[in-house]
Amino acid sequence: MTAKTHHEFHPTSLREYDIRGIIGETLGEDDAYAIGRGFGTLIARDGGTTVATGYDGRISSPVLEEALVRGLNDSGISAVSVGMGPTPMLYYAECVLDDVQGGIMITGSHNPANYNGFKMVFQGRPFFGDDIQGLGKMAASGDWDNAAESGAGVTRIDMEDQYVARLLQNFSGAPCKMAWDCGNGAAGPVIEKLTAQLPGEHHLLYTDVDGNFPNHHPDPTEEKNLEDLKAIVAEKGLDFGVAFDGDGDRIGAIDGEGRVIWGDQLLSIYAEDVLKSVPGATIIADVKASQALYDRIAELGGKPLMWKTGHSLIKSKMKETGSPLAGEMSGHVFFKHDYYGFDDAPYAAIRLIQAATNIGKSVSQLRSDMVEMINTPEMRFQVDESRKFPVIDEVLERLSAAGADVNSTDGARVNTEDGWWLLRASNTQDVLVARAEAKSEAGLERLMAQIDEQLGLSGLKRGETVGH
Secondary structure (H helix, E strand, O other): OOOOOOOOOOOOOEOOOOEEEEEOOOEOHHHHHHHHHHHHHHHHHOOOOEEEEEEOOOOOHHHHHHHHHHHHHHOOOEEEEEEEOOHHHHHHHHHHOOOOOEEEEEOOOOOOOOEEEEEEEEOOEEOOOHHHHHHHHHHHHOOOOOOOOOOOOEEEOOOHHHHHHHHOOOOOOOOEEEEEEOOOOOOHHHHHHHHHOOOEEEEEEOOOOOOOOOOOOOOOOOHHHHHHHHHHHHHHOOOEEEEEOOOOOOEEEEEOOOOEEOHHHHHHHHHHHHHHHOOOOEEEEEOOOOHHHHHHHHHOOOEEEEEOOOHHHHHHHHHHHOOOEEEOOOOOEEEOOOOOOOEOHHHHHHHHHHHHHHHOOOHHHHHHOOOOOEEOOOEEEEOOOOOHHHHHHHHHHHHHHOOOEEEOOOOEEEEOOOEEEEEEEOOOOOEEEEEEEEOOHHHHHHHHHHHHHHHHHOOOOOOOOOOO
């Protein structure tokens, strides 16, 4: 195949913290090749020689990896492929393999089966925002190094056993009875190996990797996708259960009573454990997290920090602040404490067992101890891509003029006597995201009315919520 000299990406595919699109419509092999050429060129210009690659269980993933590797090689960069597995296994490989200066994971994450995408790490840091837009500009102008005759190739290695061993490295948790729902995503084989080495009783669901996701959609933040997990926990009388998204970087959990432990509630448990080891540490959560979490971190002697939603944005803020722990409502949990600082759901599952052991309470008890707030799930409203950020600007302008108590870290988070509400633009979809939390049902209704009012003033209405 003759090496291309330039490439135009579909305008919707270059997102804030990854590249993502619909196979055959907005993303394909030519895009994968161009990503390899651009990323490879940047690595080469930075003095690097090698990039780690991996892919999830989607049907389109192997073909995209082949094109990606060809692009890297044509820029003079060798690839080390760790093959099919969860995103955190690729992140792990990028951290520990000698002579690797970057990593690219091919994954559609929790999107429907016909999507795919790319998550990137450059010299140990997240590659996002302007970096991704830069790849688009390089491709359009053909600003690529051409080293097709360099002899760069691909080496394939199996990282699974080494990765599982690292997950268990400092584990001293008590035996427990739990369920693991892999949702036919890429984490399945790793979870099979991991649970075989854990004490206790472990029941596994849907560990066979199937890019069609025949049992349920692999997104543990939607409660309907946890029904099978709830059923097996109830049927077997288990202590708790965990679930993973399609590429294994986000965790969901339920306790022994079938109650969902949401992302901010998980972070509260982890924070209690981590702050025993690192007193006074900064713990980061995103703008969608409950006020109860921020209050709890402070109560435990930590420094709560509210930051923007997005795994790359959170990781960057962790590096800046030296935070040992961060998390998002979406189930991304980042441990720098005893680990590497990237989002890793199998590791988060291990740390949940460890936290319950260290704190000396069952997961169900830890969930029962939490302050009960009345809040909405994350609501998503379809909006034209060209309107989503302008709408937020309009809302902020009106709120500022009205003298409202607003945190504009990421969208508009508005504090009132009733509680708080949030309206922000998704960086990955053509949707607005809203959430509200109050001390009473009446208060929640008042907060929702404020959201509706702001949407109305910008010519929108809440209408039907849409999925991921």
